[in-house]
Amino acid sequence: MEKFILFSLVVLFAAASEANVKSGKSTTVALNDGTEIPVLGLGTWLNGSDPTSTQKAVEVAIEAGYRHIDTAAIYGTETHVGKALQAKIKDGTIKREDMYITTKLWNTRHAEDQVVPALRESLKELQLEQVDLYLIHWPVSFNENGTFNDLDYVDTWRGMEEAKKLGLTKSIGISNFNEKQIERLLKSAKVKPVVNQVEVNPNLTQKKLIQFCKEKDIHIVAYTPLGSMPESRAKNPNAPAPKLDDPILSAMGEKYKKNTVQIVLRYLIDRGLIVIPKSSTPTRVRENIDLFDFNLTPVEVEKIDEFNSDFRLVHQTKWKDSSYFPF
Numbered sequence: 132m133e134k135f136i137l138f139s140l141v142v143l144f145a146a147a148s149e150a151n152v153k154s155g156k157s158t159t160v161a162l163n164d165g166t167e168i169p170v171l172g173l174g175t176w177l178n179g180s181d182p183t184s185t186q187k188a189v190e191v192a193i194e195a196g197y198r199h200i201d202t203a204a205i206y207g208t209e210t211h212v213g214k215a216l217q218a219k220i221k222d223g224t225i226k227r228e229d230m231y232i233t234t235k236l237w238n239t240r241h242a243e244d245q246v247v248p249a250l251r252e253s254l255k256e257l258q259l260e261q262v263d264l265y266l267i268h269w270p271v272s273f274n275e276n277g278t279f280n281d282l283d284y285v286d287t288w289r290g291m292e293e294a295k296k297l298g299l300t301k302s303i304g305i306s307n308f309n310e311k312q313i314e315r316l317l318k319s320a321k322v323k324p325v326v327n328q329v330e331v332n333p334n335l336t337q338k339k340l341i342q343f344c345k346e347k348d349i350h351i352v353a354y355t356p357l358g359s360m361p362e363s364r365a366k367n368p369n370a371p372a373p374k375l376d377d378p379i380l381s382a383m384g385e386k387y388k389k390n391t392v393q394i395v396l397r398y399l400i401d402r403g404l405i406v407i408p409k410s411s412t413p414t415r416v417r418e419n420i421d422l423f424d425f426n427l428t429p430v431e432v433e434k435i436d437e438f439n440s441d442f443r444l445v446h447q448t449k450w451k452d453s454s455y456f457p458f
């Protein structure tokens with residue numbers, strides 16, 4: 132009898148650790164094509180800083196329980212994400228299928244017949260045979276020399292559908308699309324986008340767009356989730372509250388024994404969003420996933436909503452003359 136109990140405990144423990152490795156620390160949500168996405172991932176847009184810091188950040192993230200990494204062809208970080216994945220697969224921390232990897236099609240590759248070759252290039256950098264999610268990075272299309280062209284994202288989408296059909300990506304989605312553009316895309320799409328990745332943070336709550344996407348069964352991935360909080364962005368004289376030392380967020384942090392960044396990330400997750408904070412600092416990478424042991428109350432969520440000032444950080448006004456500019 133004792134032997135049987137001991138054996139059962141060993142089996143249970145092994146099953147639990149297997150589940151833990153697979154789901155990591157984050158919870159997941161189901162997308163409209165039946166796949167699941169972890170609600171927290173690591174962003175890897177470096178905004179000019181050293182791309183080699185990405186490999187270390189991704190390795191630390193995987194050790195800390197992240198199972199979702201966000202990259203893009205234009206970030207120059209795919210190759211470093213790929214090296215980190217290989218290292219962590221080799222040392223036995225993860226299997227490929229435990230990870231959710233997103234990358235994105237750049238604006239110079241919008242011709243329908245360019246999508247599959249562009250994704251193949253990304254897969255080579257990532258050392259993968261398939262990504263979990265491939266996004267049209269922006270609805271805007273331009274040539275290598277920066278001049279706009281009139282390639283229509285509706286045609287680009289057919290290339291995305293082909294990439295999915297070929298098994299190069301499990302799911303396909305969009306990024307930086309506005310309501311009208313989504314409506315127009317859905318009219319001709321054979322496959323629905325699973326997500327729209329857009330800027331959402333306390334300064335830009337995006338209530339209307341989020342509600343619209345919800346009605347269409349399209350999940351929102353919130354990029355630049357920290358808004359003006361990071362030091363680099365807080366020093367902009369126009370940057371609105373909240374900052375890292377905001378008194379309202381600090382009071383909530385005291386209540387839950389969390390810092391203000393963890394409060395904001397939790398706020399976004401509690402609104403039903405998927406978040407992809409970026410950090411290359413190992414302590415912050417670990418802190419940013421330590422938020423699955425509490426929830427904010429609806430009143431606290433509403434309180435953070437009040438910071439909204441429709442202040443956009445990733446505006447790309449240099450593309451405003453494109454007929455497909457979304458903002």
Ligand code: NDP
Binds near residue numbers: 354
């Ligand atoms: P974030 O809101 O993730 O902020 C990143 C900044 O916050 C970095 O400077 C980082 O510093 C700092 N930071 C992170 N954690 C903490 C912490 N705990 N305490 C204090 N500071 C912290 O902005 P991003 O613009 O990077 O957005 C996240 C990701 O979204 C991108 O990396 C990218 O993957 C994606 N994205 C997608 C876009 C799209 O068009 N689809 C556009 C923009 C972003 P440090 O690294 O020094 O720790």
